[in-house]
Every structure is written in C-alpha cells, then in structure tokens.
Amino acid sequence: MLSTLTALLLILPLLAAGGIALGPARTSKWIATIASLAVFAVALAFSWGFPGWTDGSIAPSDLGLSVMPSLGINLTLGADSVGVMLILLTAFLMPLAVIGSFTAVVDRQKEYYAWFMLLEAAMIGVFLARDAIVFYTAYEFTLVPMFFLIAIYGGAERRPASIKFFLYTFLGSVLTLAGVIYIAAQHALAHDGAWTFDLAALATFASSELSNTQQYWVFVLLMIGFAVKVPFFPVHTWLPLAHDQAPTAGSVILAGTLLKLGTYGVYRIALPTAPVGGVELDQFIAVLCIIGIVHAALICWVQTDAKKLVAYSSVSHLGFCMLGLFALNSVGATGSVLYMINHGLSTGALFLCIGMIYERYHTKDMAQLGGLFKVMPVWSFFMVFFTLASLGLPGLNGFIGEFLCLLGCFSAEPNSVAGYPGLLGPWYALVAGSGLVLAAMYLLIMLGKLVWGPLKEPHHDAHATTQSGSSLPADLSPREIGILVPLALVCLAIGVYPKPMMEAIAPSVEKTLAAYPKLVDRYVQDGSLVAPRVDMGQGVARAQPVGSE
C-alpha cells in the first residue's frame, strides 16, 4: 500500500504533465489543479500510513527497480520523516502555486502547467530518492522545468536570470555528483567491485571506511553543489535574480521547495556521509552562514523591489537554517529542519502576496506603492501575517525553527551540556541573532512602505486589468483568499502546536548526526581531524590507485 502510494506520488504528476501536454490548452490548468490536489491527497495518505515517524527509519524500504545492476544503480524510493515532511510541503504548495497562476499566466498555458507538474515530480523524486543517482537525476531535473518557467514566463530579464540559475546550480551539483561517484568508486574498490549508489550504504561506507582526508574532500565536493542550491553566502547571487524574474508561482516553488533541496541534500547526504568534513569545516561554514545572514539582511534593507527584498531575505533566512544544521546538535538540526518547512510556507506565501500586488499594479517597486491597507485590507492582513511569520514571531511557524537554530548554535560548544558537543557557541549566536533584529527592520520597512503609510498607487494603471483583460477586484478575490487561508492556517497551526513535527524530526536528526559527537570531541582535542599537508599527500597517494585501475 505504502509502495503504491510512493509510486503514485511520482507517477501522478508525470501523468498529469502528459495529460496537459496532450489535452487542449483550456483544460490544462484544471488538470494541473486536480492532479496537484490529488498528489497532495496521496501525500497525506502516504504520511498517514508512514511508519517512520517515531524512529527515523526510511519507508518504504522495499520499493525498488534495478536500473543498472552492473553499477548498482537502482530506482529505489523511500523517505524518512524529514523527507515525508518536505514531500508534504511540496504537495501542499503545488496546488496553491497552480491555482495562484490562473490569472497570472494566460499565454502558453499548456507548457506552463506541464512544466509545473514535471517540477513537482522531480522535487518529490528528490525527497523520495534512496539512491544517489536517482537523487541526483531528480535533483538536476528540477532545473529543467524551472529554467523554462523562468525563461518563458519571467520578467524582463528572464533570459539571463534563467541561464544563470541553470548554469550556476548545475555547475555546483556536478561537483556533488563527482563526490558521489568518488564514494561509489571507493566503495567498489573496497568491496571487490561491488558498486552501489544506495545512499544509506554510501553513507555508512564513507563515514566508516574512508580516510579523514578523503571524507574532508568528499564533503567539500558534496557541499559545493548543495551550497549553491541553498543558496549559501558567497554563491547566492543567482537567487535574487531568479526570484526577481521568475513568475509568482515559480518564485513560490523556488523559495518554498527548491531551495530546500540544498539544505535537504546537506542534511541527508553531506552530513551523514562525510562527518569528518562536516566537523572540519563546521566553523568555516558557520561563519559563512553568519556573514550571509547579516549581509543579506543589510542588503534587504536597501532594496526597493519587494520581491528582491523577499528573495534576499531568503538568503538571510536560509543562513539561519544552515547555521542550525551546522550546530551539529539535535536542537539545531531539528530547528533547521523545521525552518526548512516554515521558510517554505511563509516565504512562499509572501511571494504569493507580492505576486497578487504585481498582478494588479504591474510593479513591485516599493517606491511606487504604499498604504495599500486602505484599498486592500484583506491582502494587507495576509501580508502582515506572513511577514510576521517570516520574522519569527512566536506563535507563528517561523519562530520555533529560528529559535531552535539559534539555540542549537548557541549551545554548540565543546563542553556543551546539550547532549551533543559542538564547535560554535554564543558568539556565533549573538552575531547571527543580530539577523533577527535586521529581519524585523527590513520586513517592517517593507510593511511600512507597502501596507502602511499614505495610499500610493502607480498612476497609469491603478487596478488595471490583468494581461488577459479580465479585471481583478481591488482587494483579493475569493480564489486568492482561498490560496492564502490554508497557508495562514498551516503557519498558525505549526506555530501553536509544533510538537508532533519536532518529535518526528528528532529521531531522523539523531541518525544523521550519530557520528558527530565523537568526532567533535576528537577535533577539540587534536585541533583538526585532517592534519595539514602530510596527511593530504597520503590521501592523494591513496587516491591514485583508483585512477589507474
């Protein structure tokens, strides 16, 4: 039963994409809506029957299809609790994104919705993958629909944005693939040519049998690809551009789920596979996180384009997410996973809100808009609501993740009593915490410009018609409210009662971080797990037979 549902999760969107492509254009949005709702229903059913909520195990564990036996590549599907949550998030956001595009997209609808369905399949594929190659394939395949969504339906600079998005993330993930293949090759070497790409097997092998130096470099390789996707501080510049240019629904999915592929990759692959690298680079990455948090927050401050502001805020927020992950303790990682989901909800919702404004005024420029509360109180309510969720108001979803990330970072000290020793500490948390203040700053500035203040509308087409000519109501239409209400309810529900989620995440986190306490202790004692120079040379020497054989 679970296997059937798992397969359905992948097959349904693919079928829907096919149906949209074959059917007439006017039915495409309905097919997409129905299919995405169906996928959501399936995802709900799947999570209902999912047995791994309490122990962090992966289920279904028996669904597989041998693709390339000689290389041990199998189409194995299954997810742990974190994966299921992200699947739920994807399946939840997708119908909203689809419905949100009804009036925004009028040209080339067939392709649009078909790409969306493919995107959904790919993203679910990533979260379902138990095989590294399947993971990578799905991971990369998400780029294709997104590329077209941006390149065809985006703003004025959509071409460069889409190309940059594609190339940048692709380049990064190629290195990830290299890392994966390296591990697999080492595995084959160590096990008489028995190739496998099973994620669990690779992780077990790499974390236990690879030398420290090898793990270090493997981690670097894996990390690069994921860091681009996250997006991590120095490699984040594709994101504002892509967000700025993407269509609203594309931005929603991009922020909501696509970025989570990066953090999920770090969580699911990089951290458990090469723990030595994780420890060795922990502080470096944390520093980058913090720089990213503050840097992006300060940039948000001076943005005039609302969408860019939210995009940069994503960079800042995901810095928190990564920081929590790299606290390497249960608190931080649990917070980080929560943050993934919550950021998806609240930022996705913000993008939706801004998209609604854009549909009405054809501008996202905060200098041209203002005081919209007067004409759009309902929209303003949601805008304020999601902004508050985004800045981490307790009681809404953003808070707990952020709080736990910071707490994890704060308590991640070598002699921490928090169960897991870590390498960060209060100073990291203090500087990162300034991001909270700055987040309040820029988000409230955005609110102050868009929602509050004297009414200001662009003169030329205040409440003009949409592209299709059908006019939108001044305030939100029932359809739009219908999109935002579920989001708001979920935000509130998570904020008020996050316990089940945290309890489901915790065991998975423990599995991911199982290797870390010991390594951190050793790191603290020795100052480094990878001795410089000498060991590196040995590492190279060890690696050489691989190439020659």
Added chain:
Amino acid sequence: MMPWTTSLAATDAQTINAALLVSALLFTCGLVGFLTRRNMIIMFLCTELMFQAAALALIAFGKVHQDLSGQVFVIFILTVAAAEAALALGLVVLLYRRRETLDSEAWSELRETS
C-alpha cells in the same frame, strides 16, 4: 648500393638523420604555409610540400627497416597527390570563377555567425 652515394662517405645513419630532419622541416613549412597563406593554390602547394615530407620520411624509414614498403607507399602518395591536384585545382578554378579571388577567406561564410 650505388657507389656514388657513398662517395662522400656519408654514413647511412647520417643520411637518414638528415633526411628525417629535412622531412620534418618540409612538413612544418608545408603546414605553416597551409595555415598562413591565403591563396588557395599556394595552400595546395603547401599540401604538396607535406606530401613530399611524408614521402621523404617514408623512404627514410624504409631505409632504416630495409623494406621497400616505404617506397611503394610513395607511389601511392604520388597517386593521391596527382588526383588531388587534378580535383582540387579544378575546384579552385571553379571557386575563382565564382568570386574572382583566390582568397580562401572569401569562402568563410559557412562559419557560425558570432
């Protein structure tokens, strides 16, 4: 062996080395000429130079191996050179009649527009 070849007492090894060097130089000249000259006829002449070089090298190595295959292959080279001369020069004439120039760059429009 022909007596006069050894009259100046060049050893075979020296002759062969000289021949190989000349062959390499001829080939280089031919290649460089082919790459740098614009006149199509001279480009073909330069290919002939390269043929020459190849022929010389074949014969020199034939000498090294005491094998006549090298010389036989020179015959083939001659054949190909003759055929090439016939066809290529015919083409050159045609091309010239189209553009009234022998400049090979006049025919560069097949490139990818940059």
Added chain:
Amino acid sequence: MLPRAEVVVRGRSVAGTLGQPYIPNLPRVGACSPREPENTAVAASGSRAGPLVFLAFLVSHMSPNLSSTASHLSDAVALPDPLLGHLSMLPTALLETAAVVPSAFLLTGAVAICAVGLVLLMQPGQQSLRLGGTVLGLAGFAMLIVEVLKRAVPAGADGGIPPVFPVVFGLLAVVGAVRVMTNPRPVFAALYFMLVVLAGGGMFLLLDAEFMAFALVIVYAGAILITYMFVLMLAQQSPVAGVGEAWYDRMPREAISGVIVGFVILATLSDAYFSPKAQIARDTTMVESAHAGTVASWQRLASMPKLLLETARVANPAVVSITSFDPETGRLDAVLTSGASEQITLPPSMMPDNSRQVGVELVSRFPAGLEIAGVVLLMALFGAVILARKQIELGEDERRTIAGMRRLTVEGEAGGSSATLGANR
C-alpha cells in the same frame, strides 16, 4: 651501416670523452684579415653570400679534415656589407651558445630559432626583417643539421667525411620549401616547389630509392606542377603596377599562431626522431634489419626466375638453369651447360636494381593498393571532367544581383584593387 657495440649519450659528453673541450672550429669571420677573394663568384654575390658561408662553415665544422679548407673558404668570403657582417656573427654566436646548451634543449632551441626566423621571413614588405629571418632560419637549420648529424655518429667514433650531399640537398629542399610558403607570387612559389621536388629527389637518391627519385621528379615536376602552372594562369591575376601581388598573397594570416603550431610539431618530431632513445632504436633496427633486407632482396630476385637466371649467368655465363636458390645466403645451385651443378654465391652487387625491386614489391605485396590507386586516379579523372564542364555561366555575385540579393563581396574586397576589379567587370 656501422654496428655499434655501445651507445652512450651523445652531445657534449662526446667532447669530454675525447679529452678536450668541445669547441667547434668556427670560422672567425670578423677577425680575419681581408684577403684577395679567391672565389670571386662567392665574393661577387655580395649580400647573397650568407648561405654559402654557412655551407662552408658547415662543411668545415662537420669534418676536421676539411676544416682548413673551410676556414680558407670562409676567410675568402669577404663581407662588404657591415650589416651582413654583423648578421653573420649571429649564427656564430648561436653556435657557440649551442655548444654549452645541454643537448636535450639544443634541438628545441634550434627549432625555436627556426620558428622565429620563419616568422620574420613571413613579414611582408620588410626587407630587413626578412633578411634577419633568413639569417636566423639558416642558423637554426645549421644548428639542427649539425646536431642531427652529430647524433648519427656514435660516441667516440669518427664521423668520417661529412655528408655533403644530404646537407646540400636538405638545404635546397628547405630553402625551396620556405620560399614556397613565403613567396608572394604563386608562380614563383610553384617554381620553388620544383626546387623542393628536385632536392627531394636527390635525397631519395641518397636513400637508395632511385626509382622513386625519378618518379617523383617526373610526376611532380612534369605533371603536377604543370597543372598548377595552368591553373595559375587561369586563376591568377597578374600583378598590377604599383600595387603588386594580390593582397592575400602578400599578407600571411595569423603568421605567429601558424608558426607556433607548425613548430610544435617540428619540435616534437625532431625530438622524437633524434632523441637518444630513438636514435638507438633506429640504429639497432638498421643493424638488425640489414640481413633481412638482403634476404628480402634475394627473395624478390627469386620471385623473378628469369632475372635470377640472367643474374646467375652474369656470375657464371655457363649457367643453364637454377635448381635452388637460398635467399638467406644468396647461394644458388645452378646447372651448368656442362650438366654439372655448381653452387654460386651471388655477390650483393648483383641484387636487382631498385626499380625492379619496387615493381616486384608493388605487384606482389600491394596489389590491392595498386588497384585502389588506379581507381583513385580514375575517379580523379571523372571528377576533373565533371568540374571542367561548362557549368557556371555567371559568378555568384552576378547571380545574386539578378536574383535581387545582396552581393557577397564588397567592391575591392576580393583580389587586387578595386580598380582592377572594376576593369575586369
């Protein structure tokens, strides 16, 4: 063919083994006192004397026996042109440098010098540069040939009489080749190509490939080059007064990159050919295959019974028939007119001549190749006929003009000056 018992690394160490520093016996051009030129022809050639000076120097350098002659010759060459005098110093200096440069880099360095010379030579309209290029190129060639010939001589062995003919033919061929590729006038290029062919034929002769030498001259000089000449007559505009040759003949394109590419190949080839390892391999092969070559020759003779009989008769006119022939030894059992059988050992000089051997080789070992060559020629014939048909009435631009399309060539772009083109049209 010198069997070598041992081969040591050649180069500077050679001089060391001889117990004296390796100082080339160089003509001291600048230091010599002016004398009456004995060779007036050389002296009269004036500034064109460079190559000859080199030749003389080469010869002198190669052979200690001839060194006096050479120095005599070089002394005899008075250099009236101070510029040339200085330029002539250059190769001397280069050679002196070469003496102290490790031999491993010698070839490469010489190749690089050649490359620079060639680049200079390719500069259109810059007489002095081209002169310098000539000098540099020749110097490079000299260094190359000296080093290469030195490497052919095993360490400690006497080089013997210097190989004048290979050097002369080589020089001619190379000079011809360089002129082919640098001469702005295609006709002259073709003629220089003839020089290359002739010099190449000479090299063929030196390599005991008489048949190929003459075939080459006949086919190339006689047939192919003539075709080129015809085509040039058909296609080439004559130089216009005041403008000279067509611009595309004057201006080489991307000379430097082309030269770099070419000389990378040259450097590789020369290193590959003349590295000690290759040299040893080649020498060894020659020694090892000497016997096989003789055997192969005798076998070819054996495959021509009539010729074998005739050959045997040369050795012994009384031979009537041959009962057996051993190619290994060149020994044959012949039946004499007397009815007696005799064993005759044929001397190597009685091997069949080169053309016969090649012929036998061609038909016996490469019949298919022969056929294919024939087919190629036939196809070329067809192709030529088809191409030669009167098929294009108008130039492309004319047809484009008629069709109302844009002209492809701009006035004055193609060949010659616009005035010429305008006149032609």
Added chain:
Amino acid sequence: MLDPASIQPAVVSIPAAIPSPEFAWAGLILLLPVLAAVLSTICGARGVKGKLPGAITSIALIASFVTTLMLFLRLPDDAPRTVHLFDWVAFAWSGTAPNTSFLAPFALYVDSLTLLWMLFVTGLGSLISIYATEYMEADVGKGYARFFASVAFFLFAMGALVMGGNLIVLYLGWEGVGLASYLLIGYFYTKPSAVAAAKKAFIMNRIGDLGLALGGFLIWTNYGTVEYDALFKAISSGAAPAANASAWGAWAIPYCLMLGAFGKSAQIPLFVWLPDAMEGPTPVSALIHAATMVTAGVYLIARMFPLFSLDPNALLVVACVGCLTAFVAATIGMAQYDIKRVMAYSTVSQLGYMFLGLGVGTTFGAVYHVFTHAFFKALLFLCCGAIMHGMAGQLDLRKLSGVRTVKGFGIISWTFFIGCLCLAGFPFTAGFFSKDTIIAQAFASGNPTFAWLGWVALFTAFLTAYYTFRVWFRVCAGPQKYEAGDEVHSHDDGAHDAHGHDDHGQAHGHAHGHAHGHAHGHAHSHAAAHAHSHDWHPHGPRWAINGVLLVICIGALLAAVPSYNGELQHKPNWVETMVAHSSAASGIPSHEHAAHGHEAGAAAHHALSFTGIEDVHTATSVVASAVGVLGICVALWFHLLNRTAADKLRAALLSNGLTRWLPLLLENKWYVDEIYHAVFRLPSWFLGHVLHFLDKQLIDGLLVNGGARVPVELGRLFQPLYNGALQGYAATMAGGIALIAAWVFWIWMHGG
C-alpha cells in the same frame, strides 16, 4: 560594590511549584482575549458597523479580569502553582544528561507576583477598553475592529508574558506585546510618523528580545531547563550551573536578560521608542505604554531575581541604568510641550525608578511602584487623552489653558490633578510611598554608589514634581484659553478623511446626541474647507470616559492603602507580602529582618542623617516630601502665577552662550535619536548599500559573472581559429595533433 550583607545569594528558597491541573480554567485568562481578538477580526472582515468589537473585547477582558480575581481568591496558599495547558515546544533526544530534551510547554506559573501583575493588567485592560469604546467611536466601522482586536491580542500576549511557566512562553508574550504595540502605535497607518514610530518600537524591542533570547539560551545551557519551577529548584538547591557550560558562563545571564528588560521597559540605551509610541491612540498609550507592557522588563527581572541576586554587579548595573534613565527622561520631560510626550518621558523616568528599585534590592519597592504607577500613569494618560479628545487633538500645553473651567472638563481636570499628585510624589499618595521605598532602600543599603544614586533619584523626584505640575498648571489652571488641534482640519493627503485619527470624530460629527449637530453635516461634506475657529467647540467626554477616569482615580488613591497598612498600622503590606512570596524575593532578606538590621547597623550614619531622623525610611519620606512640594511650588510659580517667567528664563538661558546648551539639549531630547541615527542607523544603511553594491558588482559581477566569462573569453581567444576560414580549422587540427604527438612522444620517452 554591593554590600554583601544586603543581598545574600539564595538565602530564600523558592517553594516548589505544585502542579495544579485543577486550575486549568486559568487558561481562560489567556483564551478569552484571544477569542475577543479573533471575533473582532472577524467583525472587521465582515465590515461590522457598530461598537460590537468594542463590546466583545470589553466583555472578554472583564471576564478575564474576573477569572484572574477568582484565581487570586481561590488559591489556597502561597505556594506557586503550575498549570500545564498543552505541549508547545517539546522534544527529546538521546544524549548525555542533563540536556536531553527541550521542554517549553504552554504552561502557567501562578504565584503571587503573577497574580499581582495580572490583576492590574486585566483590571486596567478592562477599564481602558471600556474607555476606548467611547474614545474610538470616531472609527466605528473602520479601524474600530482592528483596534480592539489588537488590544485583545495585547492582553493575551501580556497574559502569556506574565503567566507563562517558562521563558519561551514569556518570550511569546514578550514578542506578542511587541507586535500589539506595533499594530497599535501604527494604528493611524496613514500617518508616516505613526508608521515610523511603530517600526521603531518594534525594532528597538527586537534588540531587547535578542537579549532575552540569548539569556534564555544561556539559562538552558547552564541549567538545562527554561521552566521557572525547575530553574528555581536548581538555583535554590544551590547547585552551581554546569561548569563551563558556555563560553559566556552563567554570569552573563543577568546581563542578557537585562538587555531584554531595558528594551521592553524603555531604559537607556533603548528608551527612545517609547516617546515616539505616543503616536498611537491614547488608550493604547495608557494601557500599553504606561501601565502594563513597559513594566514587563520589571516583571522579567523580578521574576528572574534569583539569577540576578547571584551577581551583585548585575544589580548595580540595573540600578545605575535605572537611575540614569530616570534622570535623563525627567530632564527631557521638563522641556517638552506635547503633554503626551511629557507623560511618556515621565513613564520612562518612573520606569527608571523601578529599575533602580530592583537594582538596589527592593523588589517590593519596584513592584509596588509598578503597581501604583500603573494606576496613576494610566489615569494621567487617559486624562491627556480625554483632553485631546475634547480639544480635537490639541496636545500643546502652550495652546491650552484653564481647561478646568471648560464645560465638561471638570472630572478630567480633577482626576488629572490627583494623578499628578501621585506622580509628583505628594505626601501620602501612592506614588509617594512606592517611590520612597525605592529611594530609601538606595540610602539604606549602605552602599556609597547606591547612596549617590539615591541623591540623583531625589533630585529626579524634584524634577518629576516640577514637570508634572507644569503640565497641570499650564493646561488645567489659569485663564481659559484653548485652540483646536489639527484634527479638525482635513489632512493634506486626503487619505485621512474621517478615517485615520482618534479624536476628530467629535468635531466631525458623529451622531451621538451631542450639541454640535449643526457642525456635523459640514464636517462630512467638505472637511477641507472647514474653518475651525467658527464652528468648533471643545466637548467634554461622556459616561464611559468619565466613569473610567473616576474608577482609575480611585484605584490610584487606593493603591496607597497597602502602605498605610504597612507604614502606619504596622500590618503587613499586602503587596509586599505578595512579592515576598514569589521568586522576586529571592536573595532579599525579609522586610522585618532587613528593617531591624538597618536600624541596628546603618541607622547612625545614613546619608540623610542631616535631617536628624534616625530611620532612613522616615528620613527619606521627609526629604522626598519636601523635594516634591518644592517642585510643585516651582511649577506653581513658573506656570501659573508668573507664566512669563518661564519663557524669560528660557530666553535668558538661550541668550547666554554658556547655558545655551541646556534648553537645546533638553528640548531635543539629548539628541539621542540623532546620535542613534548617526551612529547606528546611518552606518548600517550605508553598509547595506555598500554590501548591495559589492554583492552586485563584486560577488555577482566579478566572481560569478567573471568566472562565467572565463570560458567565454577563452573561447573568444580561440575564436579567430573558427572564423570560417579553412586554415583556422586546420590550425586547430594541426595544433591538436601536435599536442597529441608531443604527449605520445613524452609517454614514449619517459615510459608509461
């Protein structure tokens, strides 16, 4: 530094809390306001035109108050109770003890301190919401629902802050009240100044919140829990925090918490938001920015006093900051003309007193001052609001005079007067007792630093009396003279018409049966052409405002009763008892004990010995009374009897180069805003631009696009080889062959 005798670490063990599921109904105290908020929001969304949201909220808040009262009455003993409502943030992991879980259930921690706070919070909340039903009626159908939803939400958040059983719930309330404050300050959202003030308040509070969060983190890392009960248990058991649990160590906890408290309670350095917060409707100023929310910092420190009492230096810092704030704010308050701002600065100043009290170790004094201050400051604000309401938004004390005699303003004026008396510390008023407790403790502690602070506090008391009565004498006394405020005008952008402001409803005519019917039609039809001088009249408030004023006035007077009990009848002061039974008393000797100790030890030579009074408390009372009365007299002279003298004095000060700075500094609020702008805001803003530039040009432009251009440029480098001419291709081919040949040769030479 601090006399170790006065504060002994953990001498008072805090009684363990009793889990009391039977009190789960106490959750109603929080739930009712939430319900009210939701219902009000729905009313707003449905476009209800009427006072329904106000009614809902008032009823809910009254119900909440009643529930609190019931809780107060039903608690059988003084032991704290915990009421676990539901699990909020809770998860566990395997690991080494003690921290294998993070538990922050949504639980209530009910002790006497909680109840004290909740009583006046819900009580005043109810009263003020009743007041607001009338006060906000101009906005009925527009912002009315929003206002009451926010107020109700505020009450919920404040309740969570006070009643929450752990620091995380406190944090929830902490940020929640910040949000409510944000929404309410920015209530008149079309006014850019209001929006800016709201933003400023939230951000300033966020800085404090960060401190609170860090303090919470530290507590968790050191003690393994954030729940009060477990935390107090750990502290009072004397168990030292886990050694080196954090790089910062347990010592940093009070400082982090302090930052949070300073943010919320508007202390230096984070006090600048509170005066700006007066952009909000006056009931909000009264409720949030005077009576309740701003005392959250005091509550925090009082609640966490066990932690503070471990570190005398931290308390010293609190005392110094409090005293400094009190003084600075009082000086600024002297020079303001906007009566709401004067009140705002007086709030900051009084909050400073409270922190001084906490710092010198009299949590009772601090809490008692909170309690009394809540009443009289709410009263003062409501009076200000009522005047503003009646005078069409006029707040400038130069333009108001003799309001006392205007018809309908009698109750306002006299309740105002009583509030002023309390604030000025007139003898035997509530403010007098609570303030004296604090100042006396400063002298009594025997610590010279504290004595200095006591002197400053005394001087500040004089200033307080002066500026308080400056307002009253200017506004209520003297010849009758008034000008209408700006709210009778139509606002320039037109967005304000009949929508945005709290007080213009009356002038613009709402059919409430008042006597200005003839003006109403006018106001509605052409607000812009409205000439106020002809058809505008001040109007007094009706029953709701007057009634609430009276009730609170009585409350303010009654707030002194516990002190009468304590001081005069030598019965236990019940406020003191309540404080003493809570965690706020931890580390402080009980009152009797302290009194005896001081009478024995420090009596002979306390700082006020010159008065000849041995008991330091009595001496303080006498001196403070004198100072207060002196301040009132000065105000009387300058602002009622000889009003021109004040202006002359100002002019004299301004004309003298040496003293010019004084009025300028005070009137410009010590230039703190400007300094913050120049030191923090502008550089960060500039840094933002710089980073944005770097992000675009350096990271994206140079590194990313530049990196991407490398292959492009490489391609361009070789592009001439592919220009369509044959030789280019040939050259590449030959070059490739050459390289391959070289490679093959290399391998051949050097062995493969």
